[in-house]
Amino acid sequence: xxxxxxxxxxxxxxxxxxxxxxxxxxxxxxxxxxxxxxxxxxxxxxxxxxxxxxxxxxxxxxxxxxxxxxxxxxxxxxxxxxxxxxxxxxxxxxxxxxxxxxxxxxxxxxxxxxxxxxxxxxxxxxxxxxxxxxxx
Numbered sequence: 159x160x161x162x163x164x165x166x167x168x169x170x171x172x173x174x175x176x177x178x179x180x181x182x183x184x185x186x187x188x189x190x191x192x193x194x195x196x197x198x199x200x201x202x203x204x205x206x207x208x209x210x211x212x213x214x215x216x217x218x219x220x221x222x223x224x225x226x227x228x229x230x231x232x233x234x235x236x237x238x239x240x241x242x243x244x245x246x247x248x249x250x251x252x253x254x255x256x257x258x259x260x261x262x263x264x265x266x267x268x269x270x271x272x273x274x275x276x277x278x279x280x281x282x283x284x285x286x287x288x289x290x291x292x293x294x
Contacts, residue, residue, distance in 0.1 A: 160192045161185060162234065162263050164272035165199040165255065167287040169212075172225055182271055182287035194234040194268060195226055198258040240265055250279035 163171070163186065170178035171186055185191055200222050206212035214221045226233055236258065243261035244254075251257055256274060263270045263282045270277055273288030286292035 159185070159190070160194065160266075160268050161271045161285070162194045162196060162259060162266070162268040163199075163231075164259060164270060164274060164277070164287070165202050166273055167271050168195055168199060169203070170273075170287075177273065177289045178287055179289055182285070185271060185285070193229075193231040194266075195222075195231050196234045196259050196262055197236045198255050198262070200233070202255045234262060234266070236262070247280065251276045 167178055167182060169175070171183070186193060200218070203212060203214075203222060204218040207214055207218045216224075223233075225231070240258060240262045243265055244257050247257055247260060251260070251274075256277060259270060260277060260280045260282055262268065264280075269283040269285050271285045271287045273286070275293040278284040278294040284294065286294070
């Protein structure tokens with residue numbers, strides 16, 4: 159399976175946070191799945207880190223690429239076609255980072271691993287990564 163991991167699930171994975179459910183952990187750890195991480199998520203992490211809203215053990219500039227490389231995850235660049243797809247998306251979600259992730263998933267044919275129930279309203283394969291029972 160090809161998964162695009164949402165920002166919070168990615169951070170939970172590396173923080174060994176209990177909010178990431180067991181099934182999501184298995185999907186990420188499985189060598190059978192290809193895990194993608196959007197440049198939009200890197201941007202979100204950099205912004206939150208610079209504002210002091212996210213504490214990382216290193217600068218975002220070092221933290222993100224090292225973990226991607228160490229765990230064989232693939233970075234997904236933001237292309238013009240991804241950014242422009244956002245215009246056609248219904249306004250189920252207002253977060254620009256999540257809307258861009260949805261656009262990337264649609265264009266690239268990727269399932270999205272998320273704990274954001276609002277993403278399931280889009281025409282994507284949303285996989286529940288949060289604690290508790292899936293809301294969809």
